[in-house]
Each structure stands twice: as C-alpha cells, then as structure tokens.
Amino acid sequence: MSTDYFENLLKKPSLFIDEKTLDINFIPDNLPHxxxxxxxxxxxxxxxxxxxxxxxxxxxxxxxxxxxxxxxxxxxxxxxxxxxxxxxxxxxxxxxxxxxxxxxxxxxxxxxxxxxxxxxxxxxxxxxxxxxxxxxxxxxxxxxxxxxxxxxxxxxxxxxxxxxxxxxxxxxxxxxxxxxxxxxxxxxxxxxxxxxxxxxxxxxxxxxFENYTKKQIFDIMKYRAGISIKENAYSDEILEMIAKIVFKVGDIRYGLNLLWKASKYAESRNLKYLNSECIRFGNQDLMSFSTQDAIKYLSIQKLIFLLSIIKNLKKSENSEISISEILNLYKILCENLGLNPRSYSQLWNYLNEFEKEDIISLNIKSEAIKGRKAFIEIQDIPLVNFESIINTTLKSKGINL
Ligand SMILES: Nc1ncnc2c1ncn2[C@@H]1O[C@H](COP(=O)(O)OP(=O)(O)OP(=O)(O)O)[C@@H](O)[C@H]1O
Ligand SMILES: [Mg+2]
Structure with missing residues (x-):
C-alpha cells in the first residue's frame, strides 16, 4: 500500500452505486406503498x-x-x-x-x-x-x-x-x-x-397517511437499496433484518441511515457484501445504550445463556439461530463453571425476558413436520462487542471464562 491515502481509497471497489440516493432529502422516482x-x-x-x-x-x-x-x-x-x-x-x-x-x-x-x-x-x-x-x-x-x-x-x-x-x-x-x-x-x-x-x-x-407495515418497510428498503447499493452486496435476509429494526423505530430515515452506515462499515472491512454483523455495527451508533445497560443487571445463569447465543450466532452465517443449536454449548459452559444447566422451560422464560428488554428478538416460524420453532436474533449490538461486554460483566461478578 502506498501512502497516498486518496489514491488508495479511490482504488478500493465501492459497494455503492450512488451514495447520494440514501440521503434523507433525496426524492426517489418511485415511492412504493x-x-x-x-x-x-x-x-x-x-x-x-x-x-x-x-x-x-x-x-x-x-x-x-x-x-x-x-x-x-x-x-x-x-x-x-x-x-x-x-x-x-x-x-x-x-x-x-x-x-x-x-x-x-x-x-x-x-x-x-x-x-x-x-x-x-x-x-x-x-x-x-x-x-x-x-x-x-x-x-x-x-x-x-x-x-x-x-x-x-x-x-x-x-x-x-x-x-x-x-x-x-x-x-x-x-x-x-x-x-x-x-x-x-x-x-x-x-x-x-x-x-x-x-x-x-x-x-x-x-x-x-397510515404507518407502514413491516412488509411494506421491507419493500421500501429493497427499492432504496436497489438504487443505491450494488446488487450482489446485499440479500433479502439482510433487508429483512433492517426492516425489523425500522419497524420498531417507525421512521424510514432510520433505515436509510442504517443501510448507509452498514455499507460504509462493510467497505471499511473490505467486505464484498453486507452481513448481519455490518447491520449490528450500523445500528449500534444509532441506538441508545439502554440494552447494554440492561445486561449489567442479569444473573450469572442468564449471562451464560446469552453468551452461548452470541457465540453460536458468531459462528453462524445466518442472522438467526434456533434454541436447539445453542443447548450444546450452553451445557458445556455450565459444566466448566460447575453450574447446573437450567431446564428447557426455564431457558424459554429467559428468552422471553431478553426479548422484553430488547436484547434479542424471537421469531416464531411454522415448520411442516415439527410444528412451531423459535429463532433468536440479535440486531442491536455487534456480536464482537456484545461478547466482550458479557465477559466483562461476568468478570465483575467473579467469573472468568
Ligand atoms: N414509500 C417510500 N418509498 C421510498 N422512500 C420512502 C418512502 N417513504 C418514505 N421514504 C423516505 O423516507 C424518508 C422520510 O420520509 P419523509 O421525509 O417524507 O417523512 P415525513 O412523513 O415527512 O416525516 P416528518 O413528519 O418527520 O417530516 C425520506 O428520505 C423518504 O424519501
Ligand atoms: Mg416531512
């Protein structure tokens, strides 16, 4: 790399087709819905x-x-x-x-x-x-x-x-x-x-003017992404993740900002496409620290369970994960610390509590053979940061992993 910073930056391939079109004052030719x-x-x-x-x-x-x-x-x-x-x-x-x-x-x-x-x-x-x-x-x-x-x-x-x-x-x-x-x-x-x-x-x-539904927000974000970001740089799954966040906030401006920040983050990491961690990073700057605050007051058992979710999500390419995929690691972590793993139904209560605190979101999906299955998603905090916050919190409670 030479030390000509502008030249280096200009050489980098960009994820954007046109950054201006994500500006909140830009008026697109179409307004879906x-x-x-x-x-x-x-x-x-x-x-x-x-x-x-x-x-x-x-x-x-x-x-x-x-x-x-x-x-x-x-x-x-x-x-x-x-x-x-x-x-x-x-x-x-x-x-x-x-x-x-x-x-x-x-x-x-x-x-x-x-x-x-x-x-x-x-x-x-x-x-x-x-x-x-x-x-x-x-x-x-x-x-x-x-x-x-x-x-x-x-x-x-x-x-x-x-x-x-x-x-x-x-x-x-x-x-x-x-x-x-x-x-x-x-x-x-x-x-x-x-x-x-x-x-x-x-x-x-x-x-x-009625509020947009989650599906409408998805369509709008898909259209706005289509005119601003290169086609191969994002997936429907990523747009769904954004739509869920924007639905909570209610303001499309938030989605445009989030998409811009996440794309900038991906570019800074030399990524060719947006992944769920880019969205978490984009969202982190925009969100309050209330979620991070809530974590400080969780019990050790809950923190360990949350840590298992995060570690598994980090390994996964998907933005969400099912409860059964977490249990293995959760049990190992408990064993290492000499803790009794909680029962399935207790863990369910934990998940519901996490959702109330806005730490995770739960998506219930119907599956043909097995009936309904719950998927866990973390949108607000980058997993890397989240893991280190939990480790620090556990340390402050006398637990070293
Ligand atoms: N259906 C849509 N399709 C594409 N972009 C949209 C759509 N609805 C809103 N936006 C974009 O979302 C942003 C916010 O929209 P707008 O400024 O019109 O909100 P508003 O209802 O006037 O809000 P406020 O009451 O805060 O002024 C704008 O950048 C706009 O281009
Ligand atoms: Mg307005």
Whole structure:
C-alpha cells in the first residue's frame, strides 16, 4: 500500500452505486406503498388542469414521522407541474418548510423568491408581499400550489397568514383562483388553534397517511437499496433484518441511515457484501445504550445463556439461530463453571425476558413436520462487542471464562 491515502481509497471497489440516493432529502422516482395517496392527490387536483384557474384546492395531510408525507408531496408537486407543462397550463409549485421559515414574512418572501429570484429581500410588509404575490400570479396567468410543510410551526406564529392564503381570491367576484394549498402536520389537533373558518376550510380534505407495515418497510428498503447499493452486496435476509429494526423505530430515515452506515462499515472491512454483523455495527451508533445497560443487571445463569447465543450466532452465517443449536454449548459452559444447566422451560422464560428488554428478538416460524420453532436474533449490538461486554460483566461478578 502506498501512502497516498486518496489514491488508495479511490482504488478500493465501492459497494455503492450512488451514495447520494440514501440521503434523507433525496426524492426517489418511485415511492412504493404511497401509490394510493398519490392517486388521491391527483384526483383532488385534476381540476387545476381541466379547468385552469377556476378552482382552488386546500388539502391537509397528517401522519406520523418518517412515513413519506414530505417525499410524497414533493413527488406529487413535480408530477403536477409536469402534467400542466405538457398542456401549456401555467402551474407552479413551491415547498415551504415552516419549521425553517417561521414567520409570515419569511414564508411569503420564500414563496415570492421561488417565482422571482431578484425580488428584494427587505422593505415590504407581509400585507405588501401578499399583494405582490397576487399581482405576479395574475400578470403571469399562473396558478401556484403552495405546500406548507410542518405547518404546526406556522400555526403557532402566524395563523393569520394561513387565513389570508386560503382566502386570497375569495373577496373578488368571479376572480380567478390562483392559489392551492397543501398543509402537512403530524398531529391533526394543532389546527384547533386556527380560526374557525380556516379550520373548516382545511378540514374539508384531510388525507391521513397510515404507518407502514413491516412488509411494506421491507419493500421500501429493497427499492432504496436497489438504487443505491450494488446488487450482489446485499440479500433479502439482510433487508429483512433492517426492516425489523425500522419497524420498531417507525421512521424510514432510520433505515436509510442504517443501510448507509452498514455499507460504509462493510467497505471499511473490505467486505464484498453486507452481513448481519455490518447491520449490528450500523445500528449500534444509532441506538441508545439502554440494552447494554440492561445486561449489567442479569444473573450469572442468564449471562451464560446469552453468551452461548452470541457465540453460536458468531459462528453462524445466518442472522438467526434456533434454541436447539445453542443447548450444546450452553451445557458445556455450565459444566466448566460447575453450574447446573437450567431446564428447557426455564431457558424459554429467559428468552422471553431478553426479548422484553430488547436484547434479542424471537421469531416464531411454522415448520411442516415439527410444528412451531423459535429463532433468536440479535440486531442491536455487534456480536464482537456484545461478547466482550458479557465477559466483562461476568468478570465483575467473579467469573472468568
Ligand atoms: N414509500 C417510500 N418509498 C421510498 N422512500 C420512502 C418512502 N417513504 C418514505 N421514504 C423516505 O423516507 C424518508 C422520510 O420520509 P419523509 O421525509 O417524507 O417523512 P415525513 O412523513 O415527512 O416525516 P416528518 O413528519 O418527520 O417530516 C425520506 O428520505 C423518504 O424519501
Ligand atoms: Mg416531512
């Protein structure tokens, strides 16, 4: 190896096709399992294209964090502009994050700058800006879809702007409708702080985004892995492991980060593909230390049993292992230490306890002949670290292996 560090790194084969596509702000061309929401939005906004500037739409989107609200609306905005361009109808789209632009003034300036970059930043009141905006839309015969993302922040500081924007053309008789609005909030109850008429306007069209199921998260991660990581570098089993972790957290961003970290870890180890230990390493940085804390309070018997699980998992290529595969080593370890091995049913209780503490997860699978079989999986802590934590804990209890 030469000492030219950049050259050495550049020579290394990468596992990534394109790292950027794992960035949480990257908007992919497809959003698996949000097709229904995209269809509903298209239906709601269709009249903007069929009857230009005669109708305005106001929609409120709600749903938990990290389930694709922002991504879906951004993709929809692009689609709407594209469809209108094709028909020579002027529709524009601007996405405002109200957590960033926290005042009426900042929101309005941002909207106007999206249309006219050279507009001066200072010297106007919010009321002036509203007039500038209306005039611009009229002279350019333009309809503007304004997305107010994280709307709750604006409700706290500027409910009256939302009122003005939803009402902008209502005062004039036969006026053209130039503005549509999509608001995005996590918790619908925040709109109770708005005045009654704005609230009822927004409540007319509410689109609730449901949480993803584990299977849906798997599909999403599979799609995101497909555009970011080389095909041979991951397996469905690895993606299933990630999907389980992401399902617990609930936020797809976590999965994208985890996939990125695990891949970086694999690269640093010169691995050609992601294995379960890479996922554990990626997850370790992202997870709290609560699991590691729980281990300190386990009895010696439980620690020995846990150690047998870890040692066997380390040897295995699979991400999970059955209880019968552990028993041999467990008995040997007990014998060496002069301990009485616990009964099968007691070990079952241990496993259930470990699962409650989030140390392991248990997967029950049906098998044709033998009935149901339990598989044990460790996702959160790299096994190498886990083993050394247990050894240290055992040492602190006077046990040297
Ligand atoms: N169905 C999906 N397919 C592909 N990627 C997705 C999907 N859903 C979410 N993502 C990705 O997950 C990340 C989080 O999604 P997004 O930012 O849209 O969440 P959100 O619902 O707006 O969350 P928050 O309420 O915290 O703002 C984004 O990087 C997005 O691209
Ligand atoms: Mg968002």
């Amino acid at each position: 949000r097709e229904k929401e995209l269809t509903i939005l298209s239906q709601l906004f269709l009249s903007l294209i069929t009857y230009p500037n005669s109708i305005s739409r106001k929609v409120l989107i709600t749903g938990k964090t990290g389930i694709g609200k922002t991504a879906t609306v951004k993709l929809f905005g692009k689609m709407l502009v594209k469809a209108s361009n094709k028909r020579e109808i002027q529709i524009d789209y601007v996405h405002i994050n109200c957590r960033k632009e926290r005042t009426n003034y900042k929101v309005l300036i941002k909207i106007i700058h999206s249309l006219n970059k050279s507009f001066p930043k200072r010297g106007y009141s919010p009321q002036d800006l509203l007039e500038v905006l209306t005039e611009y839309l009229n002279t350019h015969d333009l309809h503007l879809l304004i997305v107010l993302d994280e709307l709750s922040y604006l409700i706290q500081n500027g409910g009256d702007l939302i009122y003005s924007l939803t009402r902008i053309n209502d005062d004039m008789l036969n006026a053209k409708q130039r503005i549509s609005i999509i608001g995005i909030v996590r918790d619908i109850s925040c709109i109770n702080n708005l005045d009654v008429s704005t609230m009822s306007t927004l409540q007319r069209n509410i689109l609730k």
